[in-house]
Amino acid sequence: NQHLSDRINNMSTSATLAMAAKTRELRNEGKDIIGLSLGEPDFNIPDFIKDAAKQAIDDNYSSYSPVDGYADLKKAIANKFKRDNNLEYGLNQIVVSTGAKQSLANVAMCMLNQGDEVILPAPYWVSYSDIVKLAEGTPVEVPTSIDTDFKMTPEQLEAAITPKTKMLWFSSPCNPSGSVYSLAELEGLAEVLRKHPGIFVVSDEIYEHINFRGGHVSIAGIEGMYDRTITVNGVSKAFAMTGWRIGYLGAAAWIAKACTKFQGQMTSGANAIAQRATITALEAPLSKIQFMIDKFHERRDLILKLLGEIEGFSLNVPEGAFYVFPEISYFFGKTLNGVTINNASDFALYLLEHANVATVTGEAFGNPNCIRISYAASEDELKEAVKRIKEVL
Numbered sequence: 001n002q003h004l005s006d007r008i009n010n011m012s013t014s015a016t017l018a019m020a021a022k023t024r025e026l027r028n029e030g031k032d033i034i035g036l037s038l039g040e041p042d043f044n045i046p047d048f049i050k051d052a053a054k055q056a057i058d059d060n061y062s063s064y065s066p067v068d069g070y071a072d073l074k075k076a077i078a079n080k081f082k083r084d085n086n087l088e089y090g091l092n093q094i095v096v097s098t099g100a101k102q103s104l105a106n107v108a109m110c111m112l113n114q115g116d117e118v119i120l121p122a123p124y125w126v127s128y129s130d131i132v133k134l135a136e137g138t139p140v141e142v143p144t145s146i147d148t149d150f151k152m153t154p155e156q157l158e159a160a161i162t163p164k165t166k167m168l169w170f171s172s173p174c175n176p177s178g179s180v181y182s183l184a185e186l187e188g189l190a191e192v193l194r195k196h197p198g199i200f201v202v203s204d205e206i207y208e209h210i211n212f213r214g215g216h217v218s219i220a221g222i223e224g225m226y227d228r229t230i231t232v233n234g235v236s237k238a239f240a241m242t243g244w245r246i247g248y249l250g251a252a253a254w255i256a257k258a259c260t261k262f263q264g265q266m267t268s269g270a271n272a273i274a275q276r277a278t279i280t281a282l283e284a285p286l287s288k289i290q291f292m293i294d295k296f297h298e299r300r301d302l303i304l305k306l307l308g309e310i311e312g313f314s315l316n317v318p319e320g321a322f323y324v325f326p327e328i329s330y331f332f333g334k335t336l337n338g339v340t341i342n343n344a345s346d347f348a349l350y351l352l353e354h355a356n357v358a359t360v361t362g363e364a365f366g367n368p369n370c371i372r373i374s375y376a377a378s379e380d381e382l383k384e385a386v387k388r389i390k391e392v393l
């Protein structure tokens with residue numbers, strides 16, 4: 001539309017949300033679609049967190065909160081960073097936002113000037129690229145493949161750096177590949193970054209607890225990285241609180257201050273009730289959420305086994321998050337039930353229309369040879385979905 005800004009006209013629609021909309025549309029037509037496209041735990045929020053929210057309503061937490069979050073929530077976040085990541089962040093280094101998504105947007109808007117390059121190891125989370133572009137930055141994709149478990153090597157990082165490189169953004173555990181960077185792998189990246197002191201890092205750790213190998217590592221804890229790493233996290237995934245919209249970051253005080261200034265003009269403090277409930281979530285022992293992690297682990301094993309039986313699916317073993325990211329280029333150029341598959345988008349659409357299974361094309365994540373399948377669904381749904389996929393292939 002010519003009356004809309006270039007900003008919005010040039011932005012792509014979130015592919016995962018678009019797939020969810022298409023799924024809803026087909027369901028409304030009466031089709032029985034199994035939705036494996038969304039990045040959302042299928043568990044209810046644990047009762048002790050719900051109780052905290054109810055209490056917050058009764059306690060009249062109904063006014064604007066401080067822009068950067070309640071002080072006692074920031075204290076709980078500081079304790080969490082210390083407990084889980086051995087990172088020391090003072091309260092002036094923490095900003096609470098409306099989801100990790102807003103934390104990322106704040107950082108982009110505060111750190112990037114036009115033409116600043118942001119290295120995105122691909123596959124990357126779908127929104128990184130558009131958030132960076134919105135802030136007039138230039139995404140620089142570094143393609144990885146299944147051979148390196150979809151992780152960027154130090155050599156690839158070095159080769160991608162130019163005088164315009166301002167930041168590196170990545171997630172570990174990774175959405176969409178489920179890959180988890182080990183300490184040694186992060187040290188390899190840090191060694192390169194130490195040679196380039198002007199490059200900042202966004203470490204998106206929102207899947208931190210959904211980790212089946214154990215031993216989550218925060219890059220901020222590695223020598224030379226603390227001052228220039230923005231550690232982003234939130235409660236959406238580990239606590240199944242996606243709709244409550246609380247995320248946060250820990251960073252150098254001057255970055256946190258800038259993000260608070262920006263957020264103060266955009267949205268103000270995050271939802272007061274959800275902030276209060278987040279204190280309870282973060283202060284609880286991790287044993288309270290272990291049942292969800294165990295379930296995701298079982299389902300990962302199940303879906304890997306089932307998909308492994310389909311010819312043409314190449315799989316890495318995701319060690320975290322709740323996605324598998326099979327390489328399916330084997331099917332390119334083939335015609336199935338009269339439909340020619342030329343790329344991952346054709347493949348995902350074919351699965352939706354012929355198998356009634358919603359997945360997401362890897363193209364949205366910067367990898368044109370894969371699709372993303374979320375296994376945040378019941379075992380029966382996963383079994384039925386793979387059975388249907390097998391039939392139509």
Ligand code: PLP
Pocket residue numbers: 039098099100101102125171174175204206233234235236242245246247
């Ligand atoms: N980062 C990654 C890698 C994600 O997968 C998601 C959600 O899908 C987010 C950030 C956003 O999380 P939030 O719900 O806290 O905005």
